[in-house]
Amino acid sequence: MLLNNKISLGFFVKNILHQALYIFLFANLIVLLKLFSAWPLVIPIAIAAILGTCIALLLAFRTNQAYDRWWEARIAWGAIVNDSRSLIRQLQMFLPDESKKELLHAFVERQCGFCFMLGDTLRGQDTAGRSKAFLSDADNVAVDKAANKPNAVLQQHSMAIRRLYDARELTDFQMVQLSINLNSLTDSMGRCERIKNTVFPRTYTFNMQVFIYLFAAILPFSLDPVHYFLDVPLVTLLASAFILIEKSAIQLQDPFENKPTDTPVTSIARTIEIDLKTMTDYPEIPDRHVSQTYYAL
Known part of the structure; x- marks a missing residue:
């Protein structure tokens, strides 16, 4: 996620450098031909103005659609933050006995592992390190066999809650409340997976690029x-501005690609870890990550 810190100029330039160079060379060629050629190489400026207006409207729609996908991902992760806190707070209320502190910490570690592993999975990264860092050996064995590892972690949550219910440590009402919370976590996970696996229509990008390059070809x-x-x-500047906006929309539409414009899932997971461990009196609380760049992942 881009922050309010000073953004590197290279972040913008490197995305459009090649296209801007091609447009610059093409514009030079056309202007030189108009200067030294006897042919009447002139197109009314009204045509370029109409096309530019259409492109501006289409880019506004394109950017809004891309931002909606990014914002939905952020909302889903906001729900994961709330549900994670609620899950541990409920367990603290339902298991007030000090002897259950180790059991409560097991839920905390498992929930932290779920958050980090979900973010890594969405970005296509390996989750083995997270699994070893947060899960017990027994949970590790079960999760390692699963194709969807974050879902397997939630399954371990549910099995642990079922064991507490069978041991009459939880009432029927408490069991239902915890189940509702796990269902909400599953729903948020599914929303993120839907965004990740649903490809933004390629025709949007193709048509937009055709119009922009047509505008760049007519304007000289x-x-x-x-x-x-x-x-x-x-x-060069007018065409590059359109291209930059279109590139920004492409980056926003895919919020789980390990890029500066991503939804900051790792930072959010670290915040969840800090909150849960603070709530349950861990002796060591991890430091909050402070980004030294213009973005946070």
Whole structure:
């Protein structure tokens, strides 16, 4: 996720450098042809203006759709934060006996592991390190066999709660409340997986790029070639601005790709770990991650 810190200029430039260079060279070629060619290479400026207006409207729609996907992912992770805190708080209320502290800590570790492993899974990263860091040996064996490891962690939650219920440590009402919380975590996980696995229609990107490059191709024919040192930079800047906005939308539409514009799932998981361990009086609380760059993952 991009922060309010000063953003590196290279972050923007590297995304559009090649396209801007091609447009710059093309604009130079057309302007030089207009200066030294006897052919009437002129297109009315109104055509470029109409096309530019259409592109602006389409880009606004495109960016809104991409941001909606990013924001839905952030909302899902906000729900995971709330449900994680609620789960541990409920267990603290339902298991007030000090002798149950070790059992409560097992739930804390398992929930922290779920959050980190879900983020790693969404980004296509290996979860073995997280599994070893947070889960018990018995949980590790069960989770390692599963195709969907975050879901397997929730399954271990449910089995542990079932054992408490069978041992009459939980009432029927308490069992239902904990089950509702686990269902909510499952729902949030499913929303993230749906965003990850649902491809944004390729036609959106293709059509948008066709219009932008068509605009970049028409605009040099519409400007006065006499102002050579103004026309070429103007064509390059206008087309590059459209391309940059379109690239930004592409980055926002996929919030789990381990990029600066990602939903900051690792930072959120660390926040959850700090909160849960603080709630349950852990002797050592991990430090909150402070980003030294212009983004947080």
